[in-house]
Amino acid sequence: MVKLKSHITLLIILFILITTYFSYAQEVQFTAATKSFVTVGEQFRVMFSVNAKATTLKPPSMEGFTVLMGPSTSTSSNIQVINGQVSQSVNYSYTFVLQATKEGKYTFEPAEVIVDGKTYKSNALTIEVLKGNPNNNQQGNQNQNQTNNTGTVSNDDIFVRVNLNKTNVTQGEQIVATISIYTRLNLVGFEDMKFPSFKGFWSDDLENPTQVNLKQEKYNGTVYQVGVLKKTLLTPQHAGDIVIDPYELTCVVQQKVNRSRQSFFDDFFGSYQNIKKKLVSPAVTVHVKGLPGNKPAGFSGAVGSFKLEATLDNKNPKTNEAISYSLKLSGNGNLKLAEVPKINFPSDFEQYDPKTTNNVSPSAAGTSGSKIINYLLIPRHPGEYKIPSVNFSYYDLTSQSYKTLETPEFTVNVDKDTSASSQSAIVSEFTKEDVKFLGSDIHYIKPVINDLKEKNKYLISEPTFYLSYPFAMGLFIFLIIWRRKQIKQNADIAATKNRKANSVAKKRLILASKYLKENNKDLFYEELSRALWGYISDKLIIPVAELSKDKANEELQKKNISTETISQINGIIDNCEFARYSPVSDNTQMNDIYNNATELIGKLEQNLR
Secondary structure, X not given: OHHHHHHHHHHHHXXXXXXXXXXXXXXXXXXXXXXXXXXXXXXXXXXXXXXXXXXXXXXXXXXXXXXXXXXXXXXXXXXXXXXXXXXXEEEEEEEEEEEEOOOEEEXXXXXEEXXXXXXXXXXXXXXEEEXXXXXXXXXXXXXXXXXXXXXXXXXXXXXXEEEEOOOEEEOOOOEEEEEEEEEOOEEEEEEEEEOOOOOOEEEEEEEOOOOOOEEEEEEOOEEEEEEEEEEEEEEEOOOEEEXXXXXXXXXXXXXXXXXXXXXXXXXXXXXXXXXXXXXXXXXXXXXXXOOOOOOOOOOOOOEEEEEEEEEEOOOOOXXXXXXXXXXEEEEEEOHXXXXXXXXXXXXXXXXXXXXXXXXXXXXXXXXXXXXXXXXXXXXXXXXXXXXXXXXXXXXXXXXXXXXEEEXXXXXXXXEOOOOOOOOOOOOOOOOHHHOOOOOOOXXXXXXXXXXXXXXXXXXXXXXXXXXXXXXXXXXXXXXHHHHHHHXXXXXXXXXXXXXXXXXXXXXXXXXXXXXXXXXXXXXXXXXXXXXXXXXXXXXXXXXXXXXXXXXXXHHHHHOOOOHXXXXXXHHHHHHHHHHHHOOOOOHHHHHHHHHHHHHHHHHHHHHOO
């Protein structure tokens, strides 16, 4: 028993020593904190915190407020052992409870504490006291804002606004629209939200929270709890005044009810009821100034700040050797809408469809990132060639003027590849210059003369003319019946295709997987493309003759498929097309493309049911 007491005493001494050591080992920090806004009559706390044992606290003057309580002290400590390293923190708090008595803006000078003989000062505090809510009681918290037994909610107690960071902009200049709710009541929930259509803008969502966090904010001299419901980046499509539609929602607030006492617990718990309140934000007008008229040639509507770079990986290739030319457009502005200029490559260069990589992301500072266009070129004949420079024009918001960027001109010296001429996998028999258009005003002499007809003999005099009436009527009825039957059959076929689209795509993916294992690149990419295109055609009921990337994108958008998913579809299709004609193949890339396509079809199947 004596040994046990000795061990306990030893542990306590060690704990005190460790606590004391770490208390003095860390840097002393002394801070003050409280609310930025309060209302007259509201009770609130002012807390001073120091991470070391202080011998004296000298609080600032709190003139203009009634000190209801304080200072009350409290201590907390925390010891952590991470990877064998022991860390310990101790915090001492001094709390005052004040009550605001008069409107105005007050500043608390820094408080002072003495730790180990040294004096430390806290930060100063600024508190603004606003006019109180006449419905407030003396509780000093949010519940005091509840009105009593009115059954209605004032428009001053809760409302919504669409806030814009600027309302006078230039066409193409981006705006941040924030939809916020302001309340002095207890919010219980939302329903029937109707967001603005943002007609006249291109929009990108920045925030769309599923849970609204409320923060204290002053608006028109009153303190509200404010929560962001949605934040969107807008790009004006045209000049003039553009009106943003009101935002609508129905919110449920909790309101205290005064009624006759029916039991002992009525006074203890109080009585509340939930009230629905429909809120509509005011319409907001954005004044959009048009771009100046002196637009440079090739200007496509880009507004912001941009940079254009061009690179060529090999300036001395051999004939039939692939080279890569890249254009990179980067910067901040309406980058998604900016069009990269076209390049006139030498006619002796065989050119494949370019591969475009978009690394663009919207933020509150605007859309930023880059667009990279990679061209695969194959020179077919030896000689010296020029890849011309390209120009890109945009409107610079900082200088309020048009600017033009220019890439350097590249000289390519193509040598004849004598060693691999017989082994070349791609042979070009004709160049673009071999086919020339000579003219369109010379026609062949007609070698055959059709049957001649007797002059002055009219069709109306023939019996066949009168027989043609019942024949035409019968033919008309037949066409109507045939057409209705065909429409019904097409409807059945479309429904069947829609239902079996996923199973057909899976069979094609299995076949593509077989070609992947055999490292048969051409058949692999062909089958993978057929799987993806076929699924889109069957699922969206797009005839094969009308199937294109633009048409597919349009139908996917109608089905509310996200922009990210549509970009992934386009990326996989581009990768397949690019890889089919690229002389270089990579098994790792094929695996990745296959996995991405499989995952994407699965995702579409869930969203297109």
